[in-house]
Amino acid sequence: MANGGPVEHGFPHLETVRAAVTALYRRLSYDTVQLFATSVAPAEVAFCDGDDLHLGAQRVARELVRHYRLPDARMVVAFREMEHAAHVELTAGPEYFIELNDRFRTHRRDIGAALAHEIMHVYLHRLDLSFPGTRDNEILTDTATTYLGAGWLLLDAYREDGASSQKLGYLTPEEFGYVLAKRSLVFGEDPSVWFTSAQAYTAYGRGLERARHDERQPPLTAAGWAGRRRYARDRRQAQDRRAGGAGPGSPYVFAPDPVGPLRVTFPCPTCHQRIRVPVRGRVRARCGLCRTVLECDT
Numbered sequence: 680m681a682n683g684g685p686v687e688h689g690f691p692h693l694e695t696v697r698a699a700v701t702a703l704y705r706r707l708s709y710d711t712v713q714l715f716a717t718s719v720a721p722a723e724v725a726f727c728d729g730d731d732l733h734l735g736a737q738r739v740a741r742e743l744v745r746h747y748r749l750p751d752a753r754m755v756v757a758f759r760e761m762e763h764a765a766h767v768e769l770t771a772g773p774e775y776f777i778e779l780n781d782r783f784r785t786h787r788r789d790i791g792a793a794l795a796h797e798i799m800h801v802y803l804h805r806l807d808l809s810f811p812g813t814r815d816n817e818i819l820t821d822t823a824t825t826y827l828g829a830g831w832l833l834l835d836a837y838r839e840d841g842a843s844s845q846k847l848g849y850l851t852p853e854e855f856g857y858v859l860a861k862r863s864l865v866f867g868e869d870p871s872v873w874f875t876s877a878q879a880y881t882a883y884g885r886g887l888e889r890a891r892h893d894e895r896q897p898p899l900t901a902a903g904w905a906g907r908r909r910y911a912r913d914r915r916q917a918q919d920r921r922a923g924g925a926g927p928g929s930p931y932v933f934a935p936d937p938v939g940p941l942r943v944t945f946p947c948p949t950c951h952q953r954i955r956v957p958v959r960g961r962v963r964a965r966c967g968l969c970r971t972v973l974e975c976d977t
């Protein structure tokens with residue numbers, strides 16, 4: 680887990696984040712994702728300065744192991760001087776060694792956030808789910824941590840005041856907010872009540888806006904007027920040429936079908952798997968991966 684440096688903002692990793700959500704549904708299945716409907720509760724990972732450092736870290740690690748349903752895994756947490764914020768040795772287990780940066784000795788309230796990320800590495804390692812390259816794999820880890828209910832801790836560890844800033848993980852605060860919002864839209868949970876950091880609250884609001892934006896793209900019936908108009912124009916062009924349409928960056932693509940009607944593909948707003956439906960007005964589709972029912976006007 681990286682440490683320090685200026686805090687990046689916005690949505691620079693959105694494509695990888697979305698691919699991570701799709702990969703998670705593919706590997707875990709809808710039913711397993713549903714087991715994570717409840718987030719880690721603040722009380723389960725609370726860490727006061729009065730708590731014993733090592734006993735407290737072990738206790739929080741145990742809570743996260745339980746949350747992720749890794750019953751036979753044991754985390755051994757140690758502190759040392761290091762460049763990174765934290766590190767975990769990915770071995771066959773059942774014992775895993777996690778090292779936390781010495782600075783957490785005096786920033787105990789963020790130990791839960793650091794452990795949530797490191798223990799997710801173990802979880803993904805056991806699933807044999809990874810993305811090539813450190814950057815993408817860390818984005819997958821942050822996204823999975825957040826989608827499965829422990830990432831609000833990482834967003835809450837983001838604090839900025841005049842003199843200093845702190846952020847854990849590879850996603851920007853807004854991206855953490857985005858994944859958290861996608862999760863909350865699926866499970867009907869409101870994570871904003873858990874934030875202790877004002878900046879986390881703001882970033883969540885931006886992420887939520889972005890997540891709602893995904894749900895208002897044509898051909899979904901929830902799309903706005905401008906989007907629908909653009910869609911109708913692109914569809915006309917596609918029907919004339921029996922293919923293509925839609926400019927660069929468009930979420931939907933028209934695909935020719937030599938025997939049947941023209942089809943349109945677009946990303947599922949929940950899991951981002953591509954959905955394909957015939958172009959023939961009102962269509963109700965169900966995403967095969969995350970089971971979201973999609974009302975479309977194609």
Ligand SMILES: [Zn+2]
Binds near residue numbers: 680681796800820
């Ligand atoms: Zn990591």
Ligand SMILES: [Zn+2]
Binds near residue numbers: 948967970
């Ligand atoms: Zn889906």
